[in-house]
Amino acid sequence: xxxxxxxxxxxxxxxxxxxxxxxSEEARxxxxxxxxxxYALALLLVPVTLVVAYSFWTQNYLEIDxxxxxxxxxxxxxxxxxxxxxxxxxxxSLVTSAVTVGFSYPVAWFISFHGGAHKNLWLFLVxxxxxxxxxxxxxxxxVILGYGGVLNTGLMSVGLxxxxxxxxxxxxxxxxxxxxxxxxxxxxxPIYVSLQKIDxxxxxxxxxxxxxPMRAFLRVTLPLSMAGVVSAFLIVMIPTVxxxxxxxLVGGKxxxxxATAIQAQFGKGANWPLGAALSVTTMVLVSLxxxxxxxxxxxxxxxxx
Amino acid sequence: xxxxxxxxxxxxxxxxxxxxALDDVSLEIGAGEFFSLLGPSGCGKTTLLRSxxxxxxxxxxxxxxxxxxxxxxxxxxRPTNMVFQNYAIFPHLDVGENVAxxxxxxxxxxxxxxxxxxxxxxxxxxxxxxxxxxxxxxGGQRQRVALARxxxxxxxxxxxxxxxxxxxxxxxxxxxxxxxxxxxxxxITFILVTHDQYEALALSDRIAVMFGGRIxxxxxxxxxxxxxxxxxxxxxxGGMNFxxxxxxxxxxxxxxxxxxxxxTINLERPKGFAPTNGHVTVGIRPERLRLLWxxxxxxxxxxxxxxNRAYFGEVTHLTIGVDGLEQPLSMVETNDYGxxxxxxxAEIRLAYDPDAFxxxxxxxxxxxx
Numbered sequence: 086x087x088x089x090x091x092x093x094x095x096x097x098x099x100x101x102x103x104x105x106x107x108x109s110e111e112a113r114x115x116x117x118x119x120x121x122x123x124y125a126l127a128l129l130l131v132p133v134t135l136v137v138a139y140s141f142w143t144q145n146y147l148e149i150d151x152x153x154x155x156x157x158x159x160x161x162x163x164x165x166x167x168x169x170x171x172x173x174x175x176x177x178s179l180v181t182s183a184v185t186v187g188f189s190y191p192v193a194w195f196i197s198f199h200g201g202a203h204k205n206l207w208l209f210l211v212x213x214x215x216x217x218x219x220x221x222x223x224x225x226x227x228v229i230l231g232y233g234g235v236l237n238t239g240l241m242s243v244g245l246x247x248x249x250x251x252x253x254x255x256x257x258x259x260x261x262x263x264x265x266x267x268x269x270x271x272x273x274x275p276i277y278v279s280l281q282k283i284d285x286x287x288x289x290x291x292x293x294x295x296x297x298p299m300r301a302f303l304r305v306t307l308p309l310s311m312a313g314v315v316s317a318f319l320i321v322m323i324p325t326v327x328x329x330x331x332x333x334l335v336g337g338k339x340x341x342x343x344a345t346a347i348q349a350q351f352g353k354g355a356n357w358p359l360g361a362a363l364s365v366t367t368m369v370l371v372s373l374x375x376x377x378x379x380x381x382x383x384x385x386x387x388x389x390x
Numbered sequence: 391x392x393x394x395x396x397x398x399x400x401x402x403x404x405x406x407x408x409x410x411a412l413d414d415v416s417l418e419i420g421a422g423e424f425f426s427l428l429g430p431s432g433c434g435k436t437t438l439l440r441s442x443x444x445x446x447x448x449x450x451x452x453x454x455x456x457x458x459x460x461x462x463x464x465x466x467x468r469p470t471n472m473v474f475q476n477y478a479i480f481p482h483l484d485v486g487e488n489v490a491x492x493x494x495x496x497x498x499x500x501x502x503x504x505x506x507x508x509x510x511x512x513x514x515x516x517x518x519x520x521x522x523x524x525x526x527x528x529g530g531q532r533q534r535v536a537l538a539r540x541x542x543x544x545x546x547x548x549x550x551x552x553x554x555x556x557x558x559x560x561x562x563x564x565x566x567x568x569x570x571x572x573x574x575x576x577x578i579t580f581i582l583v584t585h586d587q588y589e590a591l592a593l594s595d596r597i598a599v600m601f602g603g604r605i606x607x608x609x610x611x612x613x614x615x616x617x618x619x620x621x622x623x624x625x626x627x628g629g630m631n632f633x634x635x636x637x638x639x640x641x642x643x644x645x646x647x648x649x650x651x652x653x654t655i656n657l658e659r660p661k662g663f664a665p666t667n668g669h670v671t672v673g674i675r676p677e678r679l680r681l682l683w684x685x686x687x688x689x690x691x692x693x694x695x696x697x698n699r700a701y702f703g704e705v706t707h708l709t710i711g712v713d714g715l716e717q718p719l720s721m722v723e724t725n726d727y728g729x730x731x732x733x734x735x736a737e738i739r740l741a742y743d744p745d746a747f748x749x750x751x752x753x754x755x756x757x758x759x
Contacts (some may be wrong), residue, residue: 284478286475286476286478287478287480287481289445289465289474289478290472290474290478290480290539291491292444292464292465293444293465293470293471293472293540294466294471294491294492294495294539294540295466295492295495295496295543296466296495297464297466300495304491305480309481
């Protein structure tokens, strides 16, 4: 109404072009997130672009040859060592996320459904391990799993084993165990949130319509908490594929993952373009596997009817 | 009392700590009956319904459904189905899948399952909507899906937990008519929990009015409205003018009381009536008082003044002050003769029928069954 009034009067000052947009919700929203946006652009987009660019170049001793080439990708995808590392990294991260989600779901379910008045206390307790340094947590697993470690001496003192088990530390299992422990809190929280959102009367309705507790869980609670399960899975899987510290500290030679190889190319190997190609390949593979996992989980849930 | 009880509730109590949600409730509900549990919030009606459904285990007492003791039976093994207050439509399933939810366990063949689902949808007038997503339904449609989902299981008893409270007035009235005819069509027992007295009156074969975890009165809608046993029941079921009275004589079938302005009134003596020190309360519904216009005469008349007036469209609510009465009388008058134009302070005459008075018990905790 006011704009019509302004338009009909010739003396009225015309608003500058774009000022309407400047006052819009959208503009205000963008202004609000602009610090974060600029930060993300500068520290995420620019480095990623650089890495992608490097992956098509060639290292020529101390110089970079900027002619376009697929040679790095050929190496990354065909060299057996890299192929093995890709497969192992993806496998370890998949197993880690599956185990983490598997252990975290019951915890989240318990807090959500039986936490009573102390839900917040339980959640607080879940986050306590995150208060110490990540490095310290990994190191403490060395103390637990080591040859003369807590687990071995404990088992020997109760007489379950006669000599220390050597297969505990410095292999892929040790990496999985350590990563599961490190990431549990990050899986519990999204699952908990999705369980909290489920209307409890839906579960009662399922019981009322003839389902026992287990069937009601499979047909109502689980499908409705799937969003939480999927995000927990991704939150754990994506960072663990590229984890560098844990394999280095507890992985031994069987626990080496792709990040170690990438680090070597950027460091001692002094072949940045190959390192960049390995990084980009990892990103693409993780995205593909993540998408496949999301689809598979969705499909699995649709099958339970 | 019903000829064949479908539900027997025997001395059921439910305590939450020291709070008594249900306090020694006994009740029988007949096969094919439309029964309402009516009361204000916190009166225990929902707890009682949930105990029948199997979502709540009574602290004491026994519940039988069709002769079978069910007190400790989980909800999934009872021949009851429930329409939840918020309808509890599964958001990840479409309408057809929602209705078929309980049938899956019965392992029917696909054609039979489809037939039962589409029959149930026809019954609630949702024909052809089976592929509709749960979040694309209106409030009334959600209600119908919840009904179809429960009825498709062919329960012996359908439990309805305030099913109409979330609907707007027009839709609610329409659904009341449909619920009633649906119940007549399927012929099973319906138990409705409501705090809306008009809903209970319009739908039910019988009503149990509850206060404070106890049943105050069980009767047909007409009886409970016209012959409420206690002051609280009378008050909850609509307007009522309460008058203090003195007991003058007591016979086996009737009593006489003396009131301030209405004189001596003879009343039917309710069952288990026990007056305390000769003082009793009697009540008369506002619509049983009638304005007298011009030189119209009535056998029983009273003079008063208009103290307040509220226009309700088809009727006008009047507050009439009468000398010698502690409380002004409220009355409802149709607007045919101009009750809506009566000036405040106008002198009026009103007529009453002494037979319209009821004797009320003062028991604050509600009368025992």
